[in-house]
Amino acid sequence: xxxxxxxxxxxxxxxxxxxxxxxxxxxxxxxxxxxxxxxxxxxxxxxxxxxxxxxxxxxxxxxxxxxxxxxxxxxxxxxxxxxxxxxxxxxxxxxxxxxxxxxxxxxxxxxxxxxxxxxxxxxxxxxxxxxxxxxxxxxxxxxxxxxxxxxxxxxxxxxxxxxxxxxxxxxxxxxxxxxxxxxxxxxxxxxxxxxxxxxxxxxxxxxxxxxxxxxxxxxxxxxxxxxxxxxxxxxxxxxxxxxxxxxxxxxxxxxxxxxxxxxxxxxxxxxxxxxxxxxxxxxxxxxxxxxxxxxxxxxxxxxxxxxxxxxxxxxxxxxxxxxxxxxxxxxxxxxxxxxxxxxxxxxxxxxxxxxxxxxxxxxxxxxxxxxxxxxxxxxxxxxxxxxxxxxxxxxxxxxxxxxxxxxxxxxxxxxxxxxxxxxxxxxxxxxxxxxxxxxxxxxxxxxxxxxxxxxxxxxxxxxxxxxxxxxxxxxxxxxxxxxxxxxxxxxxxxxxxxxxxxxxxxxxxxxxxxxxxxxxxxxxxxxxxxxxxxxxxxxxxxxxx
Numbered sequence: 042x043x044x045x046x047x048x049x050x051x052x053x054x055x056x057x058x059x060x061x062x063x064x065x066x067x068x069x070x071x072x073x074x075x076x077x078x079x080x081x082x083x084x085x086x087x088x089x090x091x092x093x094x095x096x097x098x099x100x101x102x103x104x105x106x107x108x109x110x111x112x113x114x115x116x117x118x119x120x121x122x123x124x125x126x127x128x129x130x131x132x133x134x135x136x137x138x139x140x141x142x143x144x145x146x147x148x149x150x151x152x153x154x155x156x157x158x159x160x161x162x163x164x165x166x167x168x169x170x171x172x173x174x175x176x177x178x179x180x181x182x183x184x185x186x187x188x189x190x191x192x193x194x195x196x197x198x199x200x201x202x203x204x205x206x207x208x209x210x211x212x213x214x215x216x217x218x219x220x221x222x223x224x225x226x227x228x229x230x231x232x233x234x235x236x237x238x239x240x241x242x243x244x245x246x247x248x249x250x251x252x253x254x255x256x257x258x259x260x261x262x263x264x265x266x267x268x269x270x271x272x273x274x275x276x277x278x279x280x281x282x283x284x285x286x287x288x289x290x291x292x293x294x295x296x297x298x299x300x301x302x303x304x305x306x307x308x309x310x311x312x313x314x315x316x317x318x319x320x321x322x323x324x325x326x327x328x329x330x331x332x333x334x335x336x337x338x339x340x341x342x343x344x345x346x347x348x349x350x351x352x353x354x355x356x357x358x359x360x361x362x363x364x365x366x367x368x369x370x371x372x373x374x375x376x377x378x379x380x381x382x383x384x385x386x387x388x389x390x391x392x393x394x395x396x397x398x399x400x401x402x403x404x405x406x407x408x409x410x411x412x413x414x415x416x417x418x419x420x421x422x423x424x425x426x427x428x429x430x431x432x433x434x435x436x437x438x439x440x441x442x443x444x445x446x447x448x449x450x451x452x453x454x455x456x457x458x459x460x461x462x463x464x465x466x467x468x469x470x471x472x473x474x475x476x477x478x479x480x481x482x483x484x485x486x487x488x489x490x491x492x493x494x495x496x497x498x499x500x501x502x503x504x505x506x507x508x509x510x511x512x513x514x515x516x517x518x519x520x521x522x523x524x525x526x527x528x529x530x531x532x533x534x535x536x537x538x539x540x541x542x543x544x545x546x547x548x549x550x551x552x553x554x555x556x557x558x559x560x561x562x563x564x565x566x567x568x569x570x571x572x573x574x575x576x577x578x579x580x581x582x583x584x585x586x
Contacts, residue, residue, distance in 0.1 A: 050396050059461040059548075066155065067461050070390055070398040073142040073545035078232060079307040085235040086312060087319070089302060089379065091242035094323045095249065096376040097179060097349055097369055098291060100331035102324070104347035106284045110272035113332050119281065120328045123288035124321040130296040130518075131320070132313040133444045138300025139310040141457050142545050145298040145384075146391030149439075151455050151537070152446035155463045157474035159392070160482060161297070161439045166388035168294055168433075173381035173406050174415040177223070180373035181216035182350050183366045188215060189354075190363035208416035219370065220410065226378055227403035232305055234378060241375040248368035253330045256337035266336065282512040289514045290433035295380060296440045301387050302379070382406045434493060434510065437517035438485035442478050442525050450529045456543040466536045477528040485521030489513040 051064075059072045081089075103116035111119075137148055145165070149158040188211075189196040200209040208216070226237060272280055303313065331347070338352045339345040346352040353365045386402025397405065447453060459465035469475045491503035492510020509516055 059458070064395050066394065066463055067147070068390065068394040068398055071144060071147055071387075071394060072461075073457055073548075074304050075549060076307075076546060079142065079305055080232045081235055081302070081305040081307060083308055083312055083315075085238070086303075086306065086308075086315065088235065088239040088242040090316070090319060091246065091323060092238035092375045093295070093379050094320070094327055095241070095245040096372045098376075099324055099327040100249075100334075100349055101347050102288055102291075102328040103332050104335070105287065107268075107332075109280050109284070110270060110276075111280060111284065112268060112270045113266065115270060115281070116284075116332070117325050117328055119284045120288055121321045121325040123285050124292070124324045125317070126515075127289050127292055127296050128316045128320040130440050130444060131292070131299050132316045133448060134296060134440065135299035135303040135316070136310045136313045137443070137447050137455075138303035139306045139308075139313060140453070140542070140544070141300075141455055141460075142304045143300065143457065143460060144304055144387045144391075145300045146387055147460050148300055148447075148455075149443065150460050150467050151451070152442050152475060153478045154467060154469040154475040155473040157469070157478055160479065161443075162388050162391055164435050164439065165294060165297060166385055166392070168436075169381045169385035169388065170406055170409050171413060171418075172294075173377055173385060174410040174413040175418060176373055176377040176381060177220055177410050178216060178415040178418075180219040180223075180370055180377065181212060183370035183373060184215040184219045185212055186350050186354055186366035187363050187370065190359040190366065193359075206417070207414075212416070216416070219373075220407065222370075223374060223377065223382075223407065224404075226374065227382055227407055228400060231302070231383060231399065234383075237375060238379070241371050245368045245372050245375075248365060249327070249330050252334050252365065256330075256333040260337045260340040279508065279511050282515075286512050286514050290436075293433040293436040293440070293514060294384060297436050297443065298384050298387070301383060378403075434489045434513035434517050435486060437514040438482045438521035441485065441518045441521040442481060445522055445526050446478075446529070449526060450533075451538065454539050454542040456539055457545045458543055458548050466539070469534060469537075475534070477525060477532065477534075481521045481525035481528060484524045485517040488516055488520065 059067050102120050103113060106116035106119055107113060134145075138144070141148065146158065146162045149161045153161060185196070195211055198209075198211045200211075202208060202210055202213060226234065229237075270277065306312070331349070334349070334352060335345060335347050338355065342352075342355045346355075349369060350366065353362055353369075356362050356365070382403045383399070385406040386397075386399045389397045389402040389405060390399055447455065456466060459467055463473060488509040491506030492508070492513065495501055495503045495507050496510065
């Protein structure tokens with residue numbers, strides 16, 4: 042029998058209560074995580090967030106805030122407030138993943154419709170792939186410092202790459218080495234990545250606390266601690282809002298796709314509330330380390346270096362340079378996987394479920410990294426980086442729609458099986474699009490467009506139209522929330538308003554998948570009281586399949 046080459050590229054669709062016979066909309070990696078594969082406990086969750094927080098971007102949060110005229114105290118206050126706000130959204134969307142154990146691209150179908158969900162999926166995929174490339178370049182800079190500490194002449198190696206390429210030979214070698222170091226972790230199943238996050242959550246904090254001790258032991262701290270804010274009045278207010286939005290924007294992606302990780306949780310949904318006190322504390326502490334170390338470096342070396350690699354490069358001790366740079370390399374590795382490659386992989390899997398799974402999606406993201414030539418982006422395309430940072434304003438409306446749709450409109454009741462059946466209750470119309478979500482998204486984004494355009498091309502004058510963009514995430518989130526809830530109340534999609542949640546475990550049990558592994562195990566706290574009603578469920582299940 043002739044087998045086409047194309048068939049060899051297809052991913053495994055076998056033995057799935059959801060994917061079997063429905064290859065266009067799901068595969069094994071998009072299916073809800075079975076009970077025996079849920080391995081993330083409380084320790085894993087905490088390690089994940091500590092790991093995610095410790096990265097160079099968090100270190101530098103305060104730099105931009107202080108640079109525009111605010112004091113260090115105000116900078117730390119803004120970081121704390123930003124993560125206090127975003128932590129509620131992360132917890133709310135993460136809880137949906139704990140309850141239904143499905144990834145973000147699948148959960149988005151409930152509020153957007155099947156084809157409508159691609160607005161959210163494609164938006165996040167674009168960000169994730171580009172930021173993976175840029176973070177890989179940042180990781181390359183840490184490897185360059187590490188190699189320079191071991192082999193000093195590496196930093197003065199003769200360059201064989203034309204200057205027009207925006208990168209030198211030693212940096213290209215460093216880029217290749219860091220890129221290769223990521224490959225084994227991209228090949229790992231997300232359940233096993235928790236070990237990477239646990240190691241990072243120990244090694245990196247210890248190294249950075251050591252840097253904090255160095256900062257206070259080596260100098261008197263510098264004059265940054267005595268600098269007051271240099272702006273007042275309306276300029277101060279706009280600077281405050283702009284800085285708040287900038288910090289929130291850095292984690293706007295995870296506020297949307299937290300379910301990609303929480304779906305592997307084996308603990309109760311209430312543990313998602315841990316984010317609310319934990320995130321502001323951790324991120325503010327790291328920003329404080331960045332302020333202290335940079336201020337000490339300014340006193341000791343005569344130049345204020347917010348870039349930690351530039352600061353570490355001044356240290357005379359080669360061993361200290363190596364291990365400090367190694368901690369930043371590990372930090373970059375962890376955050377690139379948690380925030381970028383795995384996010385892109387879930388999105389690519391949702392777009393091409395016949396041919397892409399999470400493993401292939403992560404490797405594809407790594408390959409695309411080279412095609413984007415991030416060294417050129419960082420070297421010469423400031424406006425493009427502004428665009429990528431500004432793109433976060435689109436994620437506020439997406440997060441708002443998902444939060445309110447689940448918790449308010451549907452009162453925490455989704456039908457998990459229907460999320461995988463395109464002609465189910467989440468069909469909405471013949472176009473498989475929830476028009477309410479699309480209209481709300483456009484309303485939330487529209488006020489930010491003048492400022493968004495100006496941020497990309499400052500030569501385009503937009504006048505006061507730039508102000509809404511300065512608090513774009515908050516404006517988009519609030520505006521979209523009001524419009525979406527209003528439309529859903531005025532034009533309720535009654536077919537989606539079910540009396541009880543249909544959870545993945547009862548579907549697995551009803552179909553006999555994994556029954557030998559979950560037999561005799563009690564349901565999680567969030568599932569108690571919901572699975573008792575099974576009258577007519579098997580008949581409805583058979584009809585839908």
